Every structure is written in structure tokens, then in C-alpha cells.
Amino acid sequence: MRRTILSAVALACTAVLAGTAPAFADDPTPVPAAPAASTPSPTVAPTDATPEPSVSVPAEEPTRAPAAAPADGQVSVVPEGAADTGVAGPADTTGTDRTLVGTGAGGVLLAGGAVLFVVRRRRAATGA
């Protein structure tokens, strides 16, 4: 009887752990996704070498004079504020998801172990 219970618990633990593994595996860290050609902005060909290419960013040049190219260097037009050079992606949520799954699985295991422990102690106490 005892052996049966132990075997069942061991099997259950194994199953839970095995079940959690695929949950982690299906979304590896933010690996750059495959092409997914749905970019709204028309990609700019590497013709960007010219001084005034049309960049595909949603931005039109304001009417302030571009002041052409500063012949002797230095910045001719100082932008306002900071650069927004980072777009967080949906991949960022995967870490949270994985934590939830891991914590959930651990909780299930702990609860199962506790119940079994109590049952066994009771049985020992009653001599069953």
C-alpha cells in the first residue's frame, strides 16, 4: 500500500515536471522573429548614403531649415529631448509567464507532498 502511494506520488511529480518543460521551451527568449512581412513602413533601400534620403520612419522633416550640411562640422540643428531608440516587444511577457508556470507547478507539488505527509502520519498514528 505504502509502496503504491509512493509510486503514485513519484509518478505525479514526474508528470508535472515533464509538463512544465514544454511550457518553457515553446517560447525561447526574444529571439528575433522570422521575417513576418507586415512592417508598415516601407523598407529603405541602402541608398541612404545620399544626404537627404526619405527615411521610412513616420516622421516628416519639420519646416525648420535643415541648414544644409555643416561644412566645418558641429551640429547645425539640435534635436529636442532624448532619442526613442528602444521598442519593448511582447517577448518581454514571457519571463512573467514562465515564472507563473514554474511557481504554479511548484505549488502543486508542495501541496501534494504536504497532503501525503499528513495522510502517512495519520496512518502511522492509527497503526493502519
Added chain:
Amino acid sequence: MTPRPGHALATAALAALLVGCGGGQGDGDAAPAPSATATAAAPPAQAPAKSVRPLARSVPVGLRIPAIGVDTPVMSLGLASDGTVEVPPVTDDDRAGWYRHSPTPGQVGPSVLLGHVTVGRYGDGVFRHLARLHRGDRIEARLRDGASAGFTVTAVRTVAKADFPTDDVYGDVAGPELRLITCGGPRDGEEYRDNVIVFAELSTTKGA
């Protein structure tokens, strides 16, 4: 009589719990290490040997940063409609961009290049590891006329966007310098709180 199996069981359950929780956080290295905010890394260095002659104006077409494995084409950027600096498009294979109202690399003045740290669902941006640069690292800008400008990193700073050091980045300087800009620090929703700025000075040139 039965304590042993009971203890063993409890131990096994605890071990399993630890394994399960550990897996949850294991490879979540995607988030950029909450880099020490404010300014990190070296202070603006004193000018290295300034014997390198400035280059003639020529638009940058490529950027190479061996220390962090960057070798990217360079596009041209202007100003966005709100007056902020334009940034490269968010695409799968993003590239760096040169702010065209700044000097070209090798000219006297601060030549400004920007790149994304991450590009949304596409993952890492071209400047993903910019914050890993250190003083002394090399940066090479390839120019349209065939020349190239080699720069040496003098400082890497992480600053809150709210305190962006406009003068340090865009202000006049006496020699040919380079500024690389990306985002960094902890995220606040979809945005990063900080900017990572690399300061470098011209150290070598190759003629056209």
C-alpha cells in the same frame, strides 16, 4: 517506523518545487540588466593624442564595433515632426542611423549615430549591447567616399531620458568625435527609462 519515507517524500517535494521555480526565471535574460541608472562608466576622458587629421565630409555608409559584434549599414536620419531626433525603422534587421544635421564621422564636431536596443517583436536591435562597450574599445565608420574613420571610446554613460545631456551630445567640440545613442535601463511599459550614450574620439583614419 515510517518517518523515513515521509521525510524522503517531503524532501523530494521541496526539491521539485525548487526545480520548478528555478525554471521559471532561468533564461529570462532578455530583459536588459537594470543597468545602474544615472551615469555609469568612465567620465569624459581627456583627449587622446589629437594628431589625427580630420576627414573631409562624406556620408557614413557602414559602422563596425568589433567588441560587441556590430557591423551594420548606416542610414540617414533627420528630425521627427515633434522635433526629436528621428530613429531607424523598427524592423527585423534594423540598422544604425546617422543624424544628418551632425558632422559626418571624421569631421570636426560630434557625429551622432543612433540605433535601437530592441525592436519590439523582432527582438534585439543593432545596438543591443552598446552598454557593454568600455573605454578604449574601437569603432569604425565607413564613409561613402571610401575612407574610414576609426574612433576610440572615451566614455559610456547611461542617463535618464528626462535628463538627457543635450549639450554633451550635440554641443560643439574641438575635434572629430562620435556619439552612439540607444536606449537602456529598466523598462517602463513599452519604453526604456534611460539612454545609453557612447562617446568616442577620432584615433585613426584611412584615406579614400
